[in-house]
Amino acid sequence: MSVQTPISGLPTPSGTPGAPKLLEVRDIVTRFTTDRGSLTAVNGVSLSLERGRTLGVVGESGSGKSVLSRSIMGLLPRSNTERSGQVIFEGKEISGLNDSEYRELWGDEMAMIFQDPMTALNPVMKVGLQITESLRFHLNMSKSDAKDTAVALLKAVKIPEPEKRFSSYPHEMSGGMRQRVVIAVALACGPKLLFADEPTTALDVTVQAQILDLLAEQQRERYMGIILVTHDLGVVAGRADEIAVMYAGQIVEQAPTALLFSEMKMPYTEALMAAIPKLTDASHTRLAAIGGRPPDLVNPPKGCAFSPRCPYVQPRCHEESPTLTPSPTAPEHLFACFYPIGSPETEEVRLRIAAQRLMATAPEFVAAPAKTPTPAEQSPVPAPPEQTEGM
Amino acid sequence: MFILKKFGQLIVTVILVTLFASLLLELLPGDPTEVLIPSGSDQQREDLRQELKLDQSFAVRYSTWLGNFATGDMGNYYTVSSDRPVSDRLWQSLPVSLLLMFYAQMLALFFAIPFGVLTAYRKGTWFDRTSNTAAFAMLAIPNFALGFLLQYYLGVKLGWFKTGGYASPSESPIEHFQYMILPTITLAVGQIAIYMRLLRSDMIATLQQDFILMAKAKGLKSKRILFRHALRPSSLTLLTVAGLNIGTLIGGALIVEVVFALPGMGLMLFEAIGRRQIVAFQSMVAVIAILYILVNFAVDLLYTVLDPRIRNANKS
Ligand SMILES: Nc1ncnc2c1ncn2[C@@H]1O[C@H](COP(=O)(O)OP(=O)(O)OP(=O)(O)O)[C@@H](O)[C@H]1O
Ligand code: SF4
Ligand SMILES: [Mg+2]
Numbered sequence: 258m259s260v261q262t263p264i265s266g267l268p269t270p271s272g273t274p275g276a277p278k279l280l281e282v283r284d285i286v287t288r289f290t291t292d293r294g295s296l297t298a299v300n301g302v303s304l305s306l307e308r309g310r311t312l313g314v315v316g317e318s319g320s321g322k323s324v325l326s327r328s329i330m331g332l333l334p335r336s337n338t339e340r341s342g343q344v345i346f347e348g349k350e351i352s353g354l355n356d357s358e359y360r361e362l363w364g365d366e367m368a369m370i371f372q373d374p375m376t377a378l379n380p381v382m383k384v385g386l387q388i389t390e391s392l393r394f395h396l397n398m399s400k401s402d403a404k405d406t407a408v409a410l411l412k413a414v415k416i417p418e419p420e421k422r423f424s425s426y427p428h429e430m431s432g433g434m435r436q437r438v439v440i441a442v443a444l445a446c447g448p449k450l451l452f453a454d455e456p457t458t459a460l461d462v463t464v465q466a467q468i469l470d471l472l473a474e475q476q477r478e479r480y481m482g483i484i485l486v487t488h489d490l491g492v493v494a495g496r497a498d499e500i501a502v503m504y505a506g507q508i509v510e511q512a513p514t515a516l517l518f519s520e521m522k523m524p525y526t527e528a529l530m531a532a533i534p535k536l537t538d539a540s541h542t543r544l545a546a547i548g549g550r551p552p553d554l555v556n557p558p559k560g561c562a563f564s565p566r567c568p569y570v571q572p573r574c575h576e577e578s579p580t581l582t583p584s585p586t587a588p589e590h591l592f593a594c595f596y597p598i599g600s601p602e603t604e605e606v607r608l609r610i611a612a613q614r615l616m617a618t619a620p621e622f623v624a625a626p627a628k629t630p631t632p633a634e635q636s637p638v639p640a641p642p643e644q645t646e647g648m
Numbered sequence: 649m650f651i652l653k654k655f656g657q658l659i660v661t662v663i664l665v666t667l668f669a670s671l672l673l674e675l676l677p678g679d680p681t682e683v684l685i686p687s688g689s690d691q692q693r694e695d696l697r698q699e700l701k702l703d704q705s706f707a708v709r710y711s712t713w714l715g716n717f718a719t720g721d722m723g724n725y726y727t728v729s730s731d732r733p734v735s736d737r738l739w740q741s742l743p744v745s746l747l748l749m750f751y752a753q754m755l756a757l758f759f760a761i762p763f764g765v766l767t768a769y770r771k772g773t774w775f776d777r778t779s780n781t782a783a784f785a786m787l788a789i790p791n792f793a794l795g796f797l798l799q800y801y802l803g804v805k806l807g808w809f810k811t812g813g814y815a816s817p818s819e820s821p822i823e824h825f826q827y828m829i830l831p832t833i834t835l836a837v838g839q840i841a842i843y844m845r846l847l848r849s850d851m852i853a854t855l856q857q858d859f860i861l862m863a864k865a866k867g868l869k870s871k872r873i874l875f876r877h878a879l880r881p882s883s884l885t886l887l888t889v890a891g892l893n894i895g896t897l898i899g900g901a902l903i904v905e906v907v908f909a910l911p912g913m914g915l916m917l918f919e920a921i922g923r924r925q926i927v928a929f930q931s932m933v934a935v936i937a938i939l940y941i942l943v944n945f946a947v948d949l950l951y952t953v954l955d956p957r958i959r960n961a962n963k964s
Contacts, residue, residue, distance in 0.1 A: 332865055336772075356870075363867035376858040381880045381955055390876075391866040426956045442866065 277348030279482045280306040280329070280450055285342035287321075287328045287506075294555045298324040300506035301342075308449060311476065311483040313493030313514070315529060316503030319551045322486045323372075325503070326452045329484075330367055331359045346450070365395040368443035372455040374435035378427040384411075384438045385423035388445055395446045410441040414471060433464035437471070444475060451476075454486045469496055490526075491533035494518065502526050505552050505562040508581055512590040522584065522597035524567050561595070568610060569596050654948075658941045665937040667710065670930050673921070674706055680924040684726045696726065700926065713930050723927030725920075734928040737916060738935060744814060745905065745912035746939075749897050751832040753890065756839035763840075764847025764886075765874050771852055783841035791900050795834040795907040803830060812909035831908045835900050839893065846889055850882040857881075880954055887954065891947030894940050 287299040298321045306312050314322050327333045329344050331354060344352040351362065371377035379387060388410060389403035398406065404423070411419035414437040427435055436456065443451060453472060457465035473496060476483055485497055493500055493514070500517050502510040502525065510523040521527055528547045549566035552558050558565055564574040573595055584590040584597075596606060680702065681693045688696070696702075701709045716723060722734040767776045803811035809830050815823035854860065855878055863877045902914030909915070913932060920929040952958050 330865065332861065360867040360869065363865050365867055369862070369865045371858050371862055373858060377862050379859045379863070379877050379881070380957060382877070390868065390872075394869075395867060428957050439862070442862070 277345070278305050279308045279347060280304075281343075281345040282329055283343040283345070285325065285328050285344070286340070287324055287333065288339040290337040290339070291555065295339075296554045297557070298506050298554060299328055302503075302506075302508055303342075304501055304508070304511070306450070306482045306484065308482050309476070309480045310499070311485055311493075311497045313497030313500040314484060314486045314503060315488065315490050315493055315500060317488055317529070317547065317551060319554075320503040321506040321554075322488075322503055323454055324506075326369065326454055326484060326486055330363070330369060330452060332363075332369070364391045364448070365446045366448055367450040367452070368446070368448040369452040369454060370436075370439055370443050370456045373459045374432055374439050375459065377439050378435055378442075380427055383424050383426055384430070387438070388442050391442065391445050406445070407441075410445055411438070413444070413475070414438070414441045416441075432460055433468065436460060436464075436468055440468070440471065440475070444479070447479060449481060451481050451483045452486070453483060455488065456485075457492065458487070458489075465492070472496075489533060490529050494533075502529065505557060506554060507562065507593070508591070509563070509594070510592040511581070512587070512592075516587060516590050520584075520587075520590065520599060522590070522592040522599065523563075523594050524569050524596075524598065525563050527598060528566075561593075568614075569607060571596055571606065654941075654945055658938065661941055662934050662937045663714070666714070666930050666934045669933040670710060670713075670926065671706075673924070673926055673929060676924065680926060683924040709926075713927060717931060717934055722931035725925055725928045734925075734931050737928075738913075738932065741912050741916045742935070743816070744910055745898075745901055745914060747817075748828065748831055748835065748901050748904070748910065748912060749894075751828060752835035752839065752897065752901075755832055755836040756843055757890075759836075759840045760843030760847060760886075761879070764844045765851055765879060767844070768848045768851030768855060768882075769870070769874055779844070783844050786837045786841040789837065791834055791838065791903050792907055794837055795831070795904055798830045798834055799908070814909075814911050827908075827910070831904045831910055834907070835897070835904050838900070839897070842889065842893070843886055847882060847886050850885050851878060854878045854882040883954060884951065887947055887950055891944045894943045898936055898940070 282305065283303050285299055285302045286297065289296045289298060300321075302325055304312060314325065316322050324333070328340055328342075331344075331351065333340065340352065342352065343350060346362070346366070351359075354362075378384065385404065385407050388407040389398075389400075392398045392403040392406055393400070408419045408423055411422055416422050416434060416437050422430070422434075422438075427438070430438070436459075440456075451472075456472065457468050460468060469492065472483065472485075475481070485493055487493055490500075497514050499513050500511065501508045502517075502523060504525050510517065510521065510526050512520075517526070521530065532547055547566065552562050552565065558575075560573075560575040560578050561567070561570075562578070564570045567574065577595075579593040579595050581591050581593045584592065598607070679693075680700070681688070681696045684696060685692060701712060713723065720735075722738065724731040725734050725737055763779055767779045770776050799811045802808050810823070810826045811830070814827050817824040851874075860873060860878055863873045868877075898914075901912065902917060904910070905912045905914035906918050913936065917929065917932050917936075919925075920932060
């Protein structure tokens with residue numbers, strides 16, 4: 258792009274003398290005015306990203322992932338929305354831009370891939386035109402150049418017969434193919450930053466992997482920074498360099514991927530881990546693994562936002578809210594929890610709770626053999642002698 | 649297959665509509681010939697009665713007319729001095745009505761589309777509220793009242809336009825315009841309000857769609873997003889209603905033609921009822937019904953242009 262303008266009054270991002278980071282987000286807060294009152298969808302999120310790297314943002318439905326991406330990109334509607342915090346893109350503060358200044362960035366410098374390819378493409382426009390229009394607008398390409406580029410893009414995202422597909426309508430393609438088109442649209446002008454908001458949630462498991470591989474390949478080729486949003490820790494496991502776990506609009510744990518998986522600290526991350534869909538599950542199955550419901554963002558609970566659902570909750574959790582702080586052992590590992598997993602002083606709590614839970618459920622198993630099952634009731638697979646082990 | 653179905657639909661509709669219309673005329677008391685040729689001799693009347701089969705049953709009269717109509721004979725328009733074929737007058741008056749409805753429809757869409765799109769985009773602002781209030785006001789004014797008002801202020805008082813009569817566009821385009829402008833406005837005003845409101849609500853729904861956000865994330869200008877991305881998927885209801893509205897429009901055109909003395913189908917129909925021109929009346933009603941169905945057929949075809957998904961559904 259053009260010459261970078263240094264932002265006055267801001268310290269240069271540490272560790273990167275000269276070249277500023279691709280993206281630096283500081284303390285973003287996004288509130289919506291609703292009938293019930295002010296809804297805090299994003300509550301003080303900070304993060305940063307370099308080119309060529311992937312940040313995974315993980316959290317359940319309603320945790321504010323989409324609102325966060327849209328806040329960073331400036332895509333939220335202006336009415337009923339209140340946003341604060343800084344978004345520094347290539348060293349330039351962009352959160353105060355007006356729509357016409359944003360248009361220079363949208364599609365050109367930063368792009369977004371949407372969750373549902375069935376609804377993300379205009380149903381009454383040929384896919385070719387949906388790709389060429391941004392080429393013509395941002396890069397001032399001629400009609401024929403834009404067409405050639407679009408066909409090349411369709412080819413790059415591995416759509417068979419790209420020339421023919423250029424003049425197809427979205428409804429003539431499968432979900433996976435449409436998502437490839439959505440990716441082609443996003444990649445068209447060569448963005449430096451790509452937001453992928455649940456790019457595979459609506460797709461079959463096998464197609465999911467193909468799409469994620471495609472994204473990774475394009476990232477290498479184009480040296481893009483990617484923010485990969487998902488509710489499925491499994492999706493980001495092998496793909497993200499770093500993972501931020503979101504709950505109720507806040508980042509509650511953040512670490513390089515390997516570290517997060519080996520030493521997760523937050524009970525919420527642990528619950529998400531248990532919710533990773535197995536390959537054997539039918540696709541699109543909704544995850545029910547985390548008990549309880551996400552908190553009301555208009556009236557959030559006092560103390561730790563996860564406390565009403567946390568299996569390890571302690572009295573202190575209801576009074577104070579933990580802040581995101583670096584782990585004493587690894588400063589790149591941040592988490593917000595008073596009683597993190599693995600800390601010696603809480604292991605006892607953890608064991609006691611586990612024992613209590615086991616005892617609470619045990620009577621069922623004790624009672625079961627008393628009733629002799631009729632042959633019809635017997636499962637074809639012989640039950641293991643100690644059923645409690647399965648817990 | 650599609651065409652065949654439409655054709656069957658057309659025939660059934662024409663029969664039902666004309667049957668119903670002529671039954672209504674049948675209910676009028678008295679001898680039609682007294683109205684048709686008030687100063688005619690007894691012999692002339694008797695001849696006319698024979699010709700119109702007034703001594704026979706309604707079923708015979710109706711089926712005779714239907715048979716004639718199917719072969720292109722629309723019957724005669726009876727006057728004391730001479731009888732003229734209905735088709736003559738029809739070919740004169742039909743273009744007047746068609747032009748009036750076409751202009752009114754165009755004028756209505758010309759205002760309704762941008763206002764519908766912009767009020768949806770600016771939902772809840774003073775612009776939206778003002779436009780909505782104006783739309784309700786426009787809906788509340790009856791056609792004929794508005795016609796008289798325009799006639800009086802713009803025609804009589806200010807003398808800008810002609811208040812009654814007609815000139816065909818081939819005779820004098822300028823006079824044609826002067827004669828047509830007030831009837832067109834009168835007929836269009838109510839439609840503007842309906843179309844604008846319809847488009848507005850469909851646009852609001854479309855603007856919530858993912859593909860609109862995606863278009864925004866591509867960095868496209870609002871104008872392009874609204875008119876290239878959002879308008880077409882939002883216009884199906886508008887199109888349907890515009891098609892169905894042809895009925896209302898025909899009714900409106902009838903009144904407007906009478907108010908502005910425009911020699912169209914409406915005025916002719918109005919006269920035909922007053923003069924008990926049973927045959928002419930039946931033929932004109934049939935022509936209007938056919939037109940109505942043809943327009944709706946055109947609307948069906950337009951759907952497939954607007955939405956490619958329907959194109960495929962029709963094929964399979
Ligand atoms: N325009 C809006 N007005 C009011 N509330 C909103 C708006 N957009 C989002 N929200 C609320 O903000 C919260 C966060 O929504 P968001 O879409 O970011 O969740 P998410 O993490 O992306 O979930 P999902 O996995 O379902 O996409 C939700 O409670 C949602 O209801
Ligand atoms: S702070 Fe307490 S309630 Fe919150 S996650 Fe940690 S243990 Fe659970
Ligand atoms: Mg989302």
